[in-house]
Amino acid sequence: MNDITDPQAALNHIPADIHCAQDYERLVREHIDPRALAYIDGGSGTETTLRSNLDAFAGFSLRPRLLRDLSAGHTRLRLLGRTLLHPVMLAPVAFHRLAHPEGELASANGAAATDACMVCSTLSSFRLEDVAERAGAEKWFQLYFQPRREHTLDLVRRAERAGFTALVVTLDASIQAPSIRARRAGFVMPPAIQPVNLAAYPAPAQVRLDRDQSIIFQGMMSEAPTWADLTWLLAHTTLPVVVKGVLHPADAIELRSKGVAGLVVSNHGGRSLDGVPASLPALPEIRRAVGEDYPLMLDSGIRSGTDIFKALALGADAVMVGRLQLHALAVAGALGVAHLIRTLREELEVCMALAGCATLDDIGPEMIQEQKGAHHTC
Incomplete structure (x- = not known):
C-alpha cells in the first residue's frame, strides 16, 4: 500500500477464515500498511x-468442575455501580485512523452494537464528543494530564458534557516515543492524523536546560503528573476516576485511599517501561x-476468551482489549470490532460452560493452576 491510511484496505464483511478472535491478528497484515502495523504492534x-x-x-491451565x-448462566457484572452485560471492554488506544479511515467512530459503533464499554x-x-x-x-474517557491544569480541566469538562461515565487516568507512560520496531519500519505519523482533542491547547514552551541538566529528568519528565495532580483531579470532577498502569500493590493501596474508584492492572501493552512484569501475574497481589x-x-x-477467564480467575472484574481491536478495525471496520467483541464473549461463555461456571462470580483462583504453558494460540 502506498497510502498508510488506505481507505480501501478494510472489508465490509467478516472474512470466512476468521475462526477465533486471534485470527484478526493473523489477517491484519493484509489490510494495513506495514509501517502503521509496526507502530501499533511494537513494544x-x-x-x-x-x-x-x-x-x-x-503459564496457567484450567481446572474444570463437573455436573454443575x-x-x-450469564456474563453480567456490576462495575462502578453500573451493570455491564459482559466483561469485554475496548482499551484506550491512540490514533485509530491508522487502522481505518473512520477510526474511533467505527470502533465506537462496534462497541455500541455489542454492549461493550469503549474507553x-x-x-x-x-473529537471525543463525536466518539461519544x-x-x-x-463509555469512559481516558485522560492524559496536560502541562497546564486549565487544559486538563477543559478535557474533563468536555468529557462530562459528552456523557462519558468515568475517567481513566493513564499514569505509566509519562515518556512516549515510537518503538524501535516502528522506527526500523520507517513509520512517521501521517500529517492528516492528529490528536484533535488537544488542538485548542497551545503547545508548552520548550524547556531550556543547563548543561548539567538531564533532557529526561528536567526535560521530558518536568510535566509528568504527581500525587498532587491526582488529588487535584479528584476534587474537580464528579465522575468516578480509574487509574490505569498499576503494577505495584503499594501504589494500589495508596490510590484506593485517595478515593480512586478503580484500577487497571496494566503495563501499557509493553509500550512503556520494558522489563516490567506481565500484567497477569501482577494481578493477584494487587487484588x-x-x-x-x-x-x-x-x-x-x-x-481469547480463555485469556479473559484466566484474568477473571486471578482477580480481574473485567478486561480491556487493545491491539486486537485495531486489528479487527483494520480488517473489517466497525463490523470487525463488533465481531471481535462478540467472538471474545462467546469464547468466554464456552470456556465458562466447559469449566462449570455459570456466572463470573464462579470464576475464582481455584479454577486455574500454574504450569509451564505451550505456545500461545487459539
Whole structure:
C-alpha cells in the first residue's frame, strides 16, 4: 500500500477464515500498511514485556468442575455501580485512523452494537464528543494530564458534557516515543492524523536546560503528573476516576485511599517501561492489596476468551482489549470490532460452560493452576 491510511484496505464483511478472535491478528497484515502495523504492534525496548504479556497466559491451565447447573448462566457484572452485560471492554488506544479511515467512530459503533464499554483515548483521531455520540451507554474517557491544569480541566469538562461515565487516568507512560520496531519500519505519523482533542491547547514552551541538566529528568519528565495532580483531579470532577498502569500493590493501596474508584492492572501493552512484569501475574497481589470488592480491570495480552477467564480467575472484574481491536478495525471496520467483541464473549461463555461456571462470580483462583504453558494460540 502506498497510502498508510488506505481507505480501501478494510472489508465490509467478516472474512470466512476468521475462526477465533486471534485470527484478526493473523489477517491484519493484509489490510494495513506495514509501517502503521509496526507502530501499533511494537513494544518498547527489546519487547521483553510485550512477549511476557502473551506468555503469561500460557503459564496457567484450567481446572474444570463437573455436573454443575448452568441453565441460568450469564456474563453480567456490576462495575462502578453500573451493570455491564459482559466483561469485554475496548482499551484506550491512540490514533485509530491508522487502522481505518473512520477510526474511533467505527470502533465506537462496534462497541455500541455489542454492549461493550469503549474507553476513548485523549489521543483519539476524532473529537471525543463525536466518539461519544457513536458509543453506547457505557463509555469512559481516558485522560492524559496536560502541562497546564486549565487544559486538563477543559478535557474533563468536555468529557462530562459528552456523557462519558468515568475517567481513566493513564499514569505509566509519562515518556512516549515510537518503538524501535516502528522506527526500523520507517513509520512517521501521517500529517492528516492528529490528536484533535488537544488542538485548542497551545503547545508548552520548550524547556531550556543547563548543561548539567538531564533532557529526561528536567526535560521530558518536568510535566509528568504527581500525587498532587491526582488529588487535584479528584476534587474537580464528579465522575468516578480509574487509574490505569498499576503494577505495584503499594501504589494500589495508596490510590484506593485517595478515593480512586478503580484500577487497571496494566503495563501499557509493553509500550512503556520494558522489563516490567506481565500484567497477569501482577494481578493477584494487587487484588489481595485492595480487597475483594474493589473494581479491578486488566489489560495487556488478551487474545481469547480463555485469556479473559484466566484474568477473571486471578482477580480481574473485567478486561480491556487493545491491539486486537485495531486489528479487527483494520480488517473489517466497525463490523470487525463488533465481531471481535462478540467472538471474545462467546469464547468466554464456552470456556465458562466447559469449566462449570455459570456466572463470573464462579470464576475464582481455584479454577486455574500454574504450569509451564505451550505456545500461545487459539
